[in-house]
Amino acid sequence: MANILVIAEHDAGQLKLATLSALGFAAQTAATTHGVYDVLVIGAQMGTTAESLRAYGARQVLVADAAPLQSPLADRHAWVIEAVVKQRDYGIVVAAASTFTKDILPRAAALLDAGMLSDVVGVSRTDDDLVFKRVMYAGNVLATVTLAGDLKFLTIRAAAFAPVVAGTTLSPVEQIPLPAGPMPDLAEYGGREAKVAGRPDATEARVVVSGGRAIKNAEDFERLVGGLADALGGAVGSSRALVDSGITPNSLQIGQTGKIVAPDLYLAVGISGAIQHLAGIKDSKVIVAINKDADAPIFEIADYGLVADVYTAVPELTAQLKQ
Amino acid sequence: MKILVPLKRVPDPDTKIRLKPDGTGVETDGVKFSVNPFDAIALEEALRLEEKLGEMDIVVVSIGGEASIEQLRVGLAMGAQRALLIKTGAALDSLAVAKILAAVYQREQPDFVLMGKQAIDDDANQTGQMLAALLGIGQATFVSRLELVEQRTRARCARETDAGLESITVKLPAIITADLRLNEPRYVSLPGIMKAKKKPLEELELEALGVAAVARTTVLHYEAPPSRQAGVRVPTVEALVDKLKNEAKVI
Ligand SMILES: Cc1cc2nc3c(=O)[nH]c(=O)nc-3n(C[C@H](O)[C@H](O)[C@H](O)COP(=O)(O)OP(=O)(O)OC[C@H]3O[C@@H](n4cnc5c(N)ncnc54)[C@H](O)[C@@H]3O)c2cc1C
Numbered sequence: 366m367a368n369i370l371v372i373a374e375h376d377a378g379q380l381k382l383a384t385l386s387a388l389g390f391a392a393q394t395a396a397t398t399h400g401v402y403d404v405l406v407i408g409a410q411m412g413t414t415a416e417s418l419r420a421y422g423a424r425q426v427l428v429a430d431a432a433p434l435q436s437p438l439a440d441r442h443a444w445v446i447e448a449v450v451k452q453r454d455y456g457i458v459v460a461a462a463s464t465f466t467k468d469i470l471p472r473a474a475a476l477l478d479a480g481m482l483s484d485v486v487g488v489s490r491t492d493d494d495l496v497f498k499r500v501m502y503a504g505n506v507l508a509t510v511t512l513a514g515d516l517k518f519l520t521i522r523a524a525a526f527a528p529v530v531a532g533t534t535l536s537p538v539e540q541i542p543l544p545a546g547p548m549p550d551l552a553e554y555g556g557r558e559a560k561v562a563g564r565p566d567a568t569e570a571r572v573v574v575s576g577g578r579a580i581k582n583a584e585d586f587e588r589l590v591g592g593l594a595d596a597l598g599g600a601v602g603s604s605r606a607l608v609d610s611g612i613t614p615n616s617l618q619i620g621q622t623g624k625i626v627a628p629d630l631y632l633a634v635g636i637s638g639a640i641q642h643l644a645g646i647k648d649s650k651v652i653v654a655i656n657k658d659a660d661a662p663i664f665e666i667a668d669y670g671l672v673a674d675v676y677t678a679v680p681e682l683t684a685q686l687k688q
Numbered sequence: 689m690k691i692l693v694p695l696k697r698v699p700d701p702d703t704k705i706r707l708k709p710d711g712t713g714v715e716t717d718g719v720k721f722s723v724n725p726f727d728a729i730a731l732e733e734a735l736r737l738e739e740k741l742g743e744m745d746i747v748v749v750s751i752g753g754e755a756s757i758e759q760l761r762v763g764l765a766m767g768a769q770r771a772l773l774i775k776t777g778a779a780l781d782s783l784a785v786a787k788i789l790a791a792v793y794q795r796e797q798p799d800f801v802l803m804g805k806q807a808i809d810d811d812a813n814q815t816g817q818m819l820a821a822l823l824g825i826g827q828a829t830f831v832s833r834l835e836l837v838e839q840r841t842r843a844r845c846a847r848e849t850d851a852g853l854e855s856i857t858v859k860l861p862a863i864i865t866a867d868l869r870l871n872e873p874r875y876v877s878l879p880g881i882m883k884a885k886k887k888p889l890e891e892l893e894l895e896a897l898g899v900a901a902v903a904r905t906t907v908l909h910y911e912a913p914p915s916r917q918a919g920v921r922v923p924t925v926e927a928l929v930d931k932l933k934n935e936a937k938v939i
Contacts, residue, residue: 376851438856439817439827464849468829471782471814475821480783480904483812500913501810505705506714509909551826551862555844555855568850572938597939608869615832615869616852621811622868624850630938641701647916651936653928668919668936671928681925686939 367456367515369395369402371423372446374465378414382569383461385528388421390459390488390521392529397490400456403427405541407445409435415538420531429541436554437465443472448544450477455516462520462625463568474518481518482510484625486525503621504644523568524627524648558614564591565600567619572599573628573649575619577642578606579635579656579675586612589679590634596686602626604636620645635675638663655679689840690745691734692798694789695763696724697756698809711909714809723759725873726804728766730866732873733834734802735767741836745769749792751785753777757889764884765876771887772796776894782810784901786818791897793823798861800843805830805865816865826858832869836860 369391374381384404391402401424406414411430418426429445446469450458458473460466462484474481486507487498497510497519512519567573574597576590586607594601603613605620619626621641627648634655636642643666646652654667657674664670671678699705699714700722706715723731731748738744748763750756751774760771774788793801806813820827828834833846837857847854848867858864876884894901922928932939 437854439820439829443821464830464847467813468817468827471817472821472827474814475783475786475818478783480781481812481814481818482905483814496908502699502705502714503701503808503811504913506707507911507913508907509911511906511908513904513906552828552856552858555857557849557851557855558853566850605868614852615848615867616850621808622806630932630936647913651932651938652916652919653932664921665918666916668916669928669931670919670921671925672921673925678925682928685925685929 367398368400368454369457369459370450370453370455371402371404372458372460372466372470373404373406373414373418374460374463375406375408375414378408378410380414380417381461381463382528383463383523385421386523386526387459387461387521388423388529390526392422393526394457394488394495398495403453405429405446405449407434407442419535419538420533421529421536422532422534423536426536426538427541428538429543431543433543433548437468438552438554439469439472440549440551442469443476444544444549445541446473447476449541450516457517457519459519459521461523466520470518470520477516479516479518480512480514482512483520485519485521503641504647505640522625524625564594567600567602567617567626568624570600571628572597572630572632573602573619573626574599574632574634575602575604575636576607576613576634577604577636580607580612583612589675593632593634593679593683593686596683597630599628599630604639604642633663633667634679636663637661638666689741690747690796690798691737692793692796692801693727693731693734693746693748693763693768694801694803695727695731695748695750695759696804696807697721697750697752697759698724698807701725701808707910707912711911713910721755721758723762724804724807726806726808726866726868728873729868729870730802730804731763731766731768732871733866735874736871737836738767741840747772747796747798749774749789751776751780751788751894760889761884762876764887764889765880766874767880769887771889773889773891774894774897775891778894778901779903780901781903781905782812782814783818784903786815786822787899787901788894788897789815789819790822791899793819795897799840800861801863803863803865805867816863820863823861823863826862827865828856828858828862829865830867831864832867834864834870
């Protein structure tokens with residue numbers, strides 16, 4: 366069966382770990398369909414990024430490396446993907462789900478008249494086709510789906526596929542020239558708001574501490590949620606309630622319409638457990654809830670629940686962890 | 689200026705999703721339906737642009753059965769001038785919807801399209817991007833701030849990304865998809881509902897649009913995801929630390 370193209374994601378050259386899960390999906394799927402997989406990285410000055418992708422069993426590491434590709438603009442990225450897919454023979458184009466890949470992959474899919482599935486969490490093979498599992502309705506429904514057509518676009522949930530393991534054989538790197546014809550120029554990138562440095566991204570961290578409406582202001586969030594996260598070397602996250610009230614930035618939101626996380630340990634601090642929030646944390650290994658309402662729905666899915674006021678319990682917990 | 693706003697009929701976000709016992713779909717009997725929340729945000733933004741910049745032609749469009757008229761009426765009651773229903777009973781997916789919307793776009797010739805970033809039923813988050821590709825125009829997705837600049841020839845947008853807020857200026861016409869923080873949609877008022885009754889609502893058979901839009905995705909089966917079991921309550925912070933260290937071994 367047909368070959369797979371994995372789209373790598375990086376942040377200014379730094380490879381996103383979720384890419385390794387997309388490669389894991391590709392390795393697993395290629396093994397059952399007797400195909401091979403390539404990985405494509407798009408950007409400017411991609412030398413080291415391409416190098417960092419060589420140990421993962423790809424037939425080739427393809428690099429579209431050019432100054433006009435520096436900004437993460439969908440029009441140009443989709444244009445490159447379209448050209449690469451047209452030149453080579455792929456049956457699947459896949460990336461780990463993120464705001465970056467969800468911006469560019471559907472655009473590339475439509476340019477190639479291909480259908481797409483988002484947030485795939487499982488794949489299996491039938492006689493002549495692949496059958497996928499994906500989540501819908503804020504994680505309330507697991508659907509078994511097929512996608513017709515010789516070319517399929519997918520985003521996968523990183524948490525659902527084991528990252529590919531590095532091997533000793535190095536994949537060859539091939540430079541992809543910019544496609545012929547005029548370069549799309551539909552948008553201008555204006556940069557990104559400086560990210561608060563120092564803590565890992567919630568989608569990549571082993572421990573995530575999230576705060577909810579119980580937290581009254583930004584200082585308390587930093588002291589309680591930030592303090593606990595730092596004691597555990599973890600990332601911070603928040604419910605939408607705190608984003609709405611301006612206490613936390615949107616990039617911290619976890620849930621159906623925010624980030625999907627699957628850490629070893631997720632601590633929900635003063636979060637009620639609305640279905641939309643749970644949609645983003647269900648795959649966590651261990652969930653801890655601290656909430657003063659013994660009937661809060663979060664306790665129905667938490668492995669460990671502590672009924673307490675977060676303003677007293679969290680500082681105490683942080684102090685004990687520091688000992 | 690003319691703004692096209694697609695509205696999708698979806699189960700209300702506050703209803704509990706129940707599966708049909710035979711796994712063929714989601715129970716729709718007795719379920720409250722609403723305008724997809726992100727689409728309502730998109731429409732609200734169009735209305736706010738009109739309030740700020742003066743008269744606009746805001747057209748809401750929905751694709752589906754007669755039932756979607758309910759959502760179009762909500763759109764009209766919020767303040768849209770005109771509604772269009774593309775009637776079809778066919779199962780559609782994002783690409784099929786994008787193809788239909790592309791035909792609607794050609795017919796309506798709007799200055800831009802404002803739409804939700806995803807529908808809360810299939811959670812696909814694809815249609816806007818696909819529509820932009822089919823039309824060969826720009827896109828600004830997951831937008832939480834929108835401003836028309838350079839004599840309304842461009843839209844300057846803030847986008848919500850995993851790494852934080854990004855700024856992008858896109859040429860018009862373009863597809864702009866709304867994220868939650870863009871605004872908080874107004875409630876429909878009684879006078880709004882009364883006025884909506886007099887506004888034009890056109891129904892058009894999908895066939896009349898001349899688009900071949902066949903879904904490539906087929907859902908074979910629906911099931912509940914494996915559910916997490918409730919764990920244990922711990923009485924104290926010490927007990928919690930002990931469990932995490934010695935039982936779960938995660939710290
Ligand atoms: C379309 C749509 C998409 C959405 N997407 C998301 C999403 O992606 N992510 C998300 O999180 N939400 C999302 N929501 C919102 C979601 O429905 C909830 O409103 C939100 O998650 C609630 O946040 P919360 O738990 O912090 O607040 P609340 O529900 O208000 O809960 C606060 C909790 O804190 C507890 N508490 C208060 N004070 C204390 C104290 N001192 N000590 C201990 N406990 C205390 C209370 O008992 C309560 O359980 C979405 C909603 C819609 C309609």
